Amino acid sequence: MKTKSIVAVLSVSVALVLPAFSAETGAAPNKGITYSKDVAPVIQERCQDCHRSGGIAPFSLMNYRQAKGWAKMIREVVLDGRMPPWHADPKVGKWSNDMSLSQAQKDTLVGWIDGGLAKGDDADLPAPREFYEDWGIGKPDLVFEMPEEVTIPATGVMPYEHYVLPTNFEEDTYVSSMELKPSNPRVVHHIIMFVQDPSGSKDAKDAFLGIGGAMLDVFAPGTNPFPLTAGQARKIPKGAKLVWQVHYTPTGRVEKDRSKFGLILAKGPVTEEIRTATVINTGFRIPANEANYKVEAEMNFPDSATIYSFTPHMHYRGKAMDFVLKYPDGREELACSIPRYDFNWQLDYRLAEPLRVPKGTTVKVVAHFDNSDKNPYNPDPTKSVTWGEQTWEEMMMGGMFLSWGSGEAPAASTD
Numbered sequence: 368m369k370t371k372s373i374v375a376v377l378s379v380s381v382a383l384v385l386p387a388f389s390a391e392t393g394a395a396p397n398k399g400i401t402y403s404k405d406v407a408p409v410i411q412e413r414c415q416d417c418h419r420s421g422g423i424a425p426f427s428l429m430n431y432r433q434a435k436g437w438a439k440m441i442r443e444v445v446l447d448g449r450m451p452p453w454h455a456d457p458k459v460g461k462w463s464n465d466m467s468l469s470q471a472q473k474d475t476l477v478g479w480i481d482g483g484l485a486k487g488d489d490a491d492l493p494a495p496r497e498f499y500e501d502w503g504i505g506k507p508d509l510v511f512e513m514p515e516e517v518t519i520p521a522t523g524v525m526p527y528e529h530y531v532l533p534t535n536f537e538e539d540t541y542v543s544s545m546e547l548k549p550s551n552p553r554v555v556h557h558i559i560m561f562v563q564d565p566s567g568s569k570d571a572k573d574a575f576l577g578i579g580g581a582m583l584d585v586f587a588p589g590t591n592p593f594p595l596t597a598g599q600a601r602k603i604p605k606g607a608k609l610v611w612q613v614h615y616t617p618t619g620r621v622e623k624d625r626s627k628f629g630l631i632l633a634k635g636p637v638t639e640e641i642r643t644a645t646v647i648n649t650g651f652r653i654p655a656n657e658a659n660y661k662v663e664a665e666m667n668f669p670d671s672a673t674i675y676s677f678t679p680h681m682h683y684r685g686k687a688m689d690f691v692l693k694y695p696d697g698r699e700e701l702a703c704s705i706p707r708y709d710f711n712w713q714l715d716y717r718l719a720e721p722l723r724v725p726k727g728t729t730v731k732v733v734a735h736f737d738n739s740d741k742n743p744y745n746p747d748p749t750k751s752v753t754w755g756e757q758t759w760e761e762m763m764m765g766g767m768f769l770s771w772g773s774g775e776a777p778a779a780s781t782d
């Protein structure tokens with residue numbers, strides 16, 4: 368019974384990886400797969416970012432004993448695609464931060480587990496990966512800390528918290544790397560860092576709705592700092608304030624957190640200013656019991672642009688999000704498709720090749736929501752839902768990292 372289902376799932380490519388595969392008997396030829404030689408490299412590359420001490424996952428997968436102990440669960444999550452978390456349609460776009468397992472990697476893990484968990488020869492083990500204990504970006508030039516330590520109760524719901532912190536920057540400041548770092552990653556669902564321009568609104572919540580360059584950085588489990596290359600930088604205007612929007616999720620015991628924000632200042636000349644643009648629809652009402660409700664939003668590009676990444680954001684009823692580019696010549700292109708959005712993972716999708724689009728291009732974001740009782744996360748299918756910050760309310764935001772054509776923002780920019 369057990370082996371039958373494996374045969375069904377492993378598909379043809381198994382025969383390529385494992386030539387001795389016998390479809391007749393259903394006996395997987397996985398005896399040759401060992402932890403040291405075959406499995407450890409896959410787990411290193413695809414699991415250890417999170418499954419290590421100090422990582423966001425609840426247990427480590429750093430050695431044979433740990434991998435063996437979790438083998439049954441690993442088999443399950445690999446076969447149903449739950450781990451590693453990655454929700455983009457593999458047929459649309461190529462992503463530099465794609466975490467998903469290839470078929471060959473899945474076959475290796477499952478074949479090893481079904482073949483009896485052979486340890487193999489220690490001499491075959493790959494060199495251990497090195498993990499930074501502190502900052503992923505390297506040593507920051509500047510570190511901001513949340514104004515206070517926050518106590519997160521064991522249970523219940525924490526409202527989104529906003530903390531406003533002055534930068535005291537006396538001139539426009541260009542940043543080549545930044546990283547949000549919770550002191551307690553277990554409790555932080557996500558942090559969005561907004562920059563409030565002193566010439567703009569004074570209200571923190573307006574910064575949130577300030578469509579355009581107001582969003583500076585995001586921390587979410589599974590997301591590494593966005594890598595900027597030489598010459599690229601983000602601008603923090605003179606006198607700006609940092610607005611931390613922090614969403615904590617209780618873990619079952621009382622926890623504390625005081626997150627940090629580290630910045631490395633641009634050292635060389637800045638040739639390209641990277642911005643965020645966010646396409647938002649706040650005016651929707653998702654009817655009760657509606658399983659596939661569509662909400663759309665559009666933004667027209669006031670200049671040519673280079674797009675680097677897409678970030679879908681919805682709450683528990685969020686089901687899917689597509690980013691469609693409509694070019695001035697009428698052509699449409701599906702640039703990013705997230706067919707099974709999962710609010711527990713606030714992932715961004717970073718283009719392997721940046722996408723250059725001409726002035727006049729429109730980006731259309733198409734979201735689908737499931738407000739029915741078929742959605743296991745739905746807080747209440749009997750109620751219609753509108754925009755709101757709490758998780759039982761909804762959001763519809765499609766974010767992008769981009770730069771404008773010349774590297775400078777045009778006068779009519781979204782910032």
Ligand code: HEC
Pocket residue numbers: 409410413414415416417418423424425437440441444445450451452466468588589590
């Ligand atoms: C981006 C971070 C991340 C990566 C990469 C990742 N995991 Fe996880 N994993 C988690 C977190 C967080 C949890 C606990 C929460 C959950 O189950 O969603 C988890 C839970 C699990 C569980 C327990 C499942 C359950 O239902 O309790 C297994 C088994 C697992 N991961 C295996 C793997 C394997 C195998 C890989 C690599 C092939 C992997 N994970 C990659 C973060 C990650």
